[in-house]
Amino acid sequence: MRTRLNALSAVFLITLMVCSVTVPQFSNFEPKSDVLDEEPVFFEASARSTTTLLAAGSGQANEDGEHIAALPNGGWVVGMSEWTNSTLTYGTHTLAPTSPFNSGGFGEFYLAKMDDKGAWTGFISADHSAGAGGLSVMTDVALGMAGEIFVSGYFYGEISFGPPGPNSLISNLNSGYHFEGFIAKADPFGNWMWAKSFTTLVNGTGEFSRTTSLSVD
Numbered sequence: 666m667r668t669r670l671n672a673l674s675a676v677f678l679i680t681l682m683v684c685s686v687t688v689p690q691f692s693n694f695e696p697k698s699d700v701l702d703e704e705p706v707f708f709e710a711s712a713r714s715t716t717t718l719l720a721a722g723s724g725q726a727n728e729d730g731e732h733i734a735a736l737p738n739g740g741w742v743v744g745m746s747e748w749t750n751s752t753l754t755y756g757t758h759t760l761a762p763t764s765p766f767n768s769g770g771f772g773e774f775y776l777a778k779m780d781d782k783g784a785w786t787g788f789i790s791a792d793h794s795a796g797a798g799g800l801s802v803m804t805d806v807a808l809g810m811a812g813e814i815f816v817s818g819y820f821y822g823e824i825s826f827g828p829p830g831p832n833s834l835i836s837n838l839n840s841g842y843h844f845e846g847f848i849a850k851a852d853p854f855g856n857w858m859w860a861k862s863f864t865t866l867v868n869g870t871g872e873f874s875r876t877t878s879l880s881v882d
Contacts, residue, residue, distance in 0.1 A: 730777075732806040734814075736853075739781035742789075742814055744806045747772035756785035764793035766800040766822070774803030774818060778855060789814065789855040795825035797838060801847075805878040812853030817876040819844040820862070827857035835862035846876030 732744035749772035753760045764773045776789035793799050799822025807815045820835065821842055826849050827833045837845040849860035865872040 732803065734806050734808050736778075736808065737810065737812050740786070741779045742776055742806060742808065743779060744774065744776045744803055744816065746774055746803045746818070747801070748775060749773075753788075755788070758785055758787050760788045760790060762793075763790075764800050764822075765798035766793075771800040773799075773801050773824075774816070776806070776814065776816070776855070787855060789851055789857075791849070791857070791860075792825040793822070795834060796823035796836065798822050799824040799835075799837075802844075804876060807879050807881045809881050813858075813881075814851040814853070814855070815848065815879055815881055816851075817846070817848045817879040819846050819873075819875040821845070824860075826860035832859040833857060835860050837862060837864075843873040844875060846874040848876055848879060 730743040731746050732742075734742045736742060748762065749764075749767045749770060750762060752762075753775075755777055758777075760775060762773060764771065767773075773791070773793045778786045778789065780786050791801070793801065799820055801818055801820040801824060803816055803818040805817045809815065821837055821844055823834065823836045823838070824847075825834050835847050837843075843865065845863050845865060847860060847862040850858045852858055863874040863876070865874045
């Protein structure tokens with residue numbers, strides 16, 4: 666009988682030991698809340714807008730700022746691809762068209778400068794009455810690191826960028842009235858430095874060139 670009791674006691678002790686191992690220890694348990702690592706979200710903003718109405722300007726028709734670029738030291742350059750038959754007034758600055766083709770519904774490009782407080786500071790335009798006169802359409806505006814202003818587009822006729830000279834007058838007088846592309850550069854103050862045009866061999870089959878965009882390294 667004693668042997669049987671001893672055996673039962675041994676089994677009981679072993680059972681207690683096994684239970685003490687398998688029962689979880691809740692006394693040191695601390696619930697962990699789910700923590701989400703939040704990563705910063707970056708939003709990219711473009712310095713160029715497709716079309717913005719120039720509410721501060723006035724003329725006989727609507728003027729749309731189709732090319733907008735931010736100046737490195739504050740402010741903006743706003744360009745209109747083509748405008749016709751309307752004297753513009755932006756703040757205290759006025760600009761009149763010079764192209765002899767305006768009466769036929771063709772126009773010329775211009776740029777307007779604005780400071781970082783939203784005040785107009787002046788116009789940048791080319792002389793479309795030089796020589797035989799010309800018409801133009803601007804397609805893009807880009808800025809250099811020091812604030813230089815580059816424009817691209819296409820034109821017909823003759824256009825003067827600054828004082829007459831070999832680096833300022835572009836000419837395209839082909840008999841088929843085909844457009845040719847051009848690029849021009851102005852300093853940060855809006856003074857033209859040079860202009861270059863493309864030349865397409867016209868043989869009556871309609872060749873032409875158009876500079877549609879540009880970038881500055």
